[in-house]
Amino acid sequence: MSRLRQLTVLLCWQCSLGRHGAGFQPLPSGGAVVKIYAPHATQVSIVGSWNGWMPDSLVNLSDGWWELNISSEPTRDYLFQIGAAYKIFLVSEDGRSYWRPDPWSRLQDGTTLGNSLTYFDEKFQWTDANWSMPHWDTLVIYELHVGSFCAYEGWTGTATLDMCIPKLEHLVELGINAVELLPVAEFDGTVDWGYTTAYPFAVEVSYGGQDAFKRFVNACHQKGLAVLLDVVYNHLGPMDLPLWQFDGWSNGTGLGGIYFYNDHRAETPWAHTRPNYGVPDVRRFFVDNALFWLDTMHCDGLRVDGVSFIRLWGGSETNRSAGTFNPEGELFLKELSAAVRKTGKMLIAEDLQGNMSLTEELPKGLGFNSQWDGRFHWTLLKNLRQPDAWRNMSDLQQAILADLGGGVRRTIYAESHDEAGRFRLPLAISGRRDSWVGSRLSALATALVMLSPGIPLIFQGQEFALQELFSAHQPMDWSQLASHRGTFKLHQDLVALRRVQGLGSGTGVNVTADETNKILTLHRWKENWPSSTSAPSAPSARSVFAIFNFQRRALVNFDVTFPKGVDWNLALNTADARYYNMATVFHEEDQGPGAFTPIESPQAGSTGTFIHPYSCKIYTGNLIKGI
Numbered sequence: 001m002s003r004l005r006q007l008t009v010l011l012c013w014q015c016s017l018g019r020h021g022a023g024f025q026p027l028p029s030g031g032a033v034v035k036i037y038a039p040h041a042t043q044v045s046i047v048g049s050w051n052g053w054m055p056d057s058l059v060n061l062s063d064g065w066w067e068l069n070i071s072s073e074p075t076r077d078y079l080f081q082i083g084a085a086y087k088i089f090l091v092s093e094d095g096r097s098y099w100r101p102d103p104w105s106r107l108q109d110g111t112t113l114g115n116s117l118t119y120f121d122e123k124f125q126w127t128d129a130n131w132s133m134p135h136w137d138t139l140v141i142y143e144l145h146v147g148s149f150c151a152y153e154g155w156t157g158t159a160t161l162d163m164c165i166p167k168l169e170h171l172v173e174l175g176i177n178a179v180e181l182l183p184v185a186e187f188d189g190t191v192d193w194g195y196t197t198a199y200p201f202a203v204e205v206s207y208g209g210q211d212a213f214k215r216f217v218n219a220c221h222q223k224g225l226a227v228l229l230d231v232v233y234n235h236l237g238p239m240d241l242p243l244w245q246f247d248g249w250s251n252g253t254g255l256g257g258i259y260f261y262n263d264h265r266a267e268t269p270w271a272h273t274r275p276n277y278g279v280p281d282v283r284r285f286f287v288d289n290a291l292f293w294l295d296t297m298h299c300d301g302l303r304v305d306g307v308s309f310i311r312l313w314g315g316s317e318t319n320r321s322a323g324t325f326n327p328e329g330e331l332f333l334k335e336l337s338a339a340v341r342k343t344g345k346m347l348i349a350e351d352l353q354g355n356m357s358l359t360e361e362l363p364k365g366l367g368f369n370s371q372w373d374g375r376f377h378w379t380l381l382k383n384l385r386q387p388d389a390w391r392n393m394s395d396l397q398q399a400i401l402a403d404l405g406g407g408v409r410r411t412i413y414a415e416s417h418d419e420a421g422r423f424r425l426p427l428a429i430s431g432r433r434d435s436w437v438g439s440r441l442s443a444l445a446t447a448l449v450m451l452s453p454g455i456p457l458i459f460q461g462q463e464f465a466l467q468e469l470f471s472a473h474q475p476m477d478w479s480q481l482a483s484h485r486g487t488f489k490l491h492q493d494l495v496a497l498r499r500v501q502g503l504g505s506g507t508g509v510n511v512t513a514d515e516t517n518k519i520l521t522l523h524r525w526k527e528n529w530p531s532s533t534s535a536p537s538a539p540s541a542r543s544v545f546a547i548f549n550f551q552r553r554a555l556v557n558f559d560v561t562f563p564k565g566v567d568w569n570l571a572l573n574t575a576d577a578r579y580y581n582m583a584t585v586f587h588e589e590d591q592g593p594g595a596f597t598p599i600e601s602p603q604a605g606s607t608g609t610f611i612h613p614y615s616c617k618i619y620t621g622n623l624i625k626g627i
């Protein structure tokens with residue numbers, strides 16, 4: 001198909017349907033359009049409850065697509081609006097017949113390979129017309145998993161999106177301004193992290209389906225929270241996958257057929273289901289999916305899972321540099337970011353290779369707005385989990401400074417769903433529950449995340465030192481919040497400090513590393529200050545100077561050189577008594593001199609600073625005029 005032709009077809013779907021994707025699409029004016037991609041079928045029909053499950057044939061459009069216009073008829077239109085069951089019936093080249101759910105299904109009847117249900121977008125009343133995304137420089141993201149985060153105390157099943165709405169109060173209290181959901185697209189089964197997408201356009205039925213998702217996004221917007229969604233385009237399924245050999249064809253390989261690679265490129269660490277990015281209709285399927293979440297479902301941005309598994313095939317999960325470049329995958333990523341760019345919404349990559357091309361502008365770069373920084377995370381983890389003497393300050397310094405292009409171009413975190421399934425930070429650091437050391441060093445981790453260049457991200461439970469592993473099968477233990485109020489208060493104060501200081505783009509950074517004393521200093525300032533203080537992203541942008549003590553020993557009368565020309569005032573001390581948790585246990589070996597010393601009065605200048613063990617003092621200040 002010529003490029004022009006392709007474009008005409010795509011534009012036509014958009015104009016005739018006013019929505020993204022294909023499959024069964026009820027029209028606001030009545031009737032419906034059915035459009036199915038099945039290049040190797042000899043017959044394609046739709047069968048539904050509205051016509052007594054009798055096949056209505058689609059017309060061969062000759063470009064791999066089949067189409068049927070269903071005319072408006074009051075009784076039928078009504079059924080389309082309330083959710084009528086249907087399937088696609090296909091006959092393959094070898095004469096076999098297949099009953100398939102709709103690849104663009106918006107709602108499944110509860111069993112993943114069961115019937116698709118018609119869904120009518122126009123019935124939902126959005127009330128977020130006045131919503132606008134906060135300036136990206138000011139974002140603080142909270143990553144959560146619907147099934148476990150939104151559970152109540154004592155709840156035993158998978159939570160729903162409606163159960164998340166009362167939980168938003170907690171997030172508002174914490175002070176974050178964006179939530180990032182683990183994937184919610186319909187997956188195999190009812191309880192999962194969500195990375196086994198079966199229907200990219202459907203919302204998981206156990207989470208409440210399409211309307212519940214819209215109610216959730218609407219509620220977030222009313223509370224001032226942006227919604228980012230994790231989407232999985234590097235593989236699908238593998239279980240209960242309607243796209244698998246959709247029209248019966250797999251080129252004789254027994255692999256996935258028209259939507260997938262049918263050779264070694266199909267292999268991923270999770271399943272042999274890597275989409276065939278070489279086929280324009282397949283790329284379009286996923287680009288439409290991205291636009292669907294952003295446009296139809298009002299999301300503010302997407303976090304694209306495992307981008308390095310799209311750019312590259314082969315190589316192991318842990319060594320992506322052993323993979324082989326896939327130009328088709330790269331083409332897909334560029335089409336994806338070009339389409340998202342037009343919406344003005346945010347595109348974040350989980351690539352984890354520290355490759356700056358990801359956020360470079362199209363057409364040279366891949367055009368993403370931000371990417372997860374694995375190096376920052378791993379360096380932090382490694383250094384926190386070691387004995388004092390082994391902690392490497394210059395290693396941390398390098399990880400902070402390697403900001404992947406600066407500003408919002410990287411997203412940084414101390415905990416995320418991936419590691420939290422194996423260990424939670426406070427417990428991993430000390431090996432003991434609620435230890436003073438684990439709690440103190442975890443606080444340093446959050447402080448570093450909040451003060452370093454990049455968009456900070458908190459993983460569910462981190463804000464109250466949760467030690468239980470993250471599991472889709474284990475509702476989050478909210479009772480821990482009461483016994484860890486100190487950690488919650490600390491996170492509140494750090495998030496507030498981050499947001500008030502406006503440490504986003506255009507902010508300078510300087511880090512010094514003192515290997516002997518295990519001290520790190522971090523200086524942030526607004527470049528071109530003070531003229532930029534009027535920028536909406538940073539209402540009161542000031543300079544920030546933080547001193548981190550990564551050892552058990554208190555530093556008494558420590559000689560710190562404060563940056564000159566700023567009237568420094570102590571804004572936060574992570575050792576402050578208000579940040580202690582009731583639950584904290586002082587193991588004998590945890591006792592350090594000065595552990596309970598009340599904070600001393602703020603000091604400016606270059607002499608006599610007292611820094612508690614495993615703690616961080618954060619100073620803020622305005623530039624002193626005339627210096």
Ligand SMILES: *[C@@H]1O[C@H](CO)[C@@H](O)[C@H](O)[C@H]1NC(C)=O
Pocket residue numbers: 041042043060061062063
């Ligand atoms: C559909 O149309 C294309 C192009 O005209 C043709 O090659 C193909 O054989 C047709 N398929 C069937 C089943 O008629």
Ligand SMILES: *[C@@H]1O[C@H](CO)[C@@H](O)[C@H](O)[C@H]1NC(C)=O
Pocket residue numbers: 016059067068069
């Ligand atoms: C469906 O309707 C559209 C718009 O009127 C038209 O362009 C298209 O050819 C029709 N498709 C079929 C298969 O009749």
Ligand SMILES: *[C@@H]1O[C@H](CO)[C@@H](O)[C@H](O)[C@H]1NC(C)=O
Pocket residue numbers: 127128129130
């Ligand atoms: C949006 O803002 C306008 C002007 O402030 C106000 O009149 C209107 O009621 C708001 N709409 C909603 C849905 O909140």
Ligand SMILES: *[C@@H]1O[C@H](CO)[C@@H](O)[C@H](O)[C@H]1NC(C)=O
Pocket residue numbers: 251262
């Ligand atoms: C089908 O398999 C043959 C033989 O391996 C291969 O040459 C051809 O490119 C394949 N076709 C498609 C569309 O994958």
Ligand SMILES: *[C@@H]1O[C@H](CO)[C@@H](O)[C@H](O)[C@H]1NC(C)=O
Pocket residue numbers: 319321322
């Ligand atoms: C990763 O793979 C590359 C290429 O095969 C190899 O040179 C490198 O040593 C590997 N790195 C690790 C850490 O295994």
Ligand SMILES: *[C@@H]1O[C@H](CO)[C@@H](O)[C@H](O)[C@H]1NC(C)=O
Pocket residue numbers: 311330355356357358366
């Ligand atoms: C970084 O990613 C770009 C885009 O996919 C690729 O061309 C380049 O080779 C990658 N660089 C490295 C060092 O892997």
Ligand SMILES: *[C@@H]1O[C@H](CO)[C@@H](O)[C@H](O)[C@H]1NC(C)=O
Pocket residue numbers: 392393394395396398
């Ligand atoms: C600290 O890490 C750096 C790399 O960032 C390395 O060059 C240096 O040797 C390490 N220092 C110690 C004491 O391990």
Ligand SMILES: *[C@@H]1O[C@H](CO)[C@@H](O)[C@H](O)[C@H]1NC(C)=O
Pocket residue numbers: 510511512561
């Ligand atoms: C960074 O800090 C060091 C140590 O205080 C200082 O010598 C250097 O001038 C600072 N650099 C910048 C760019 O502020």
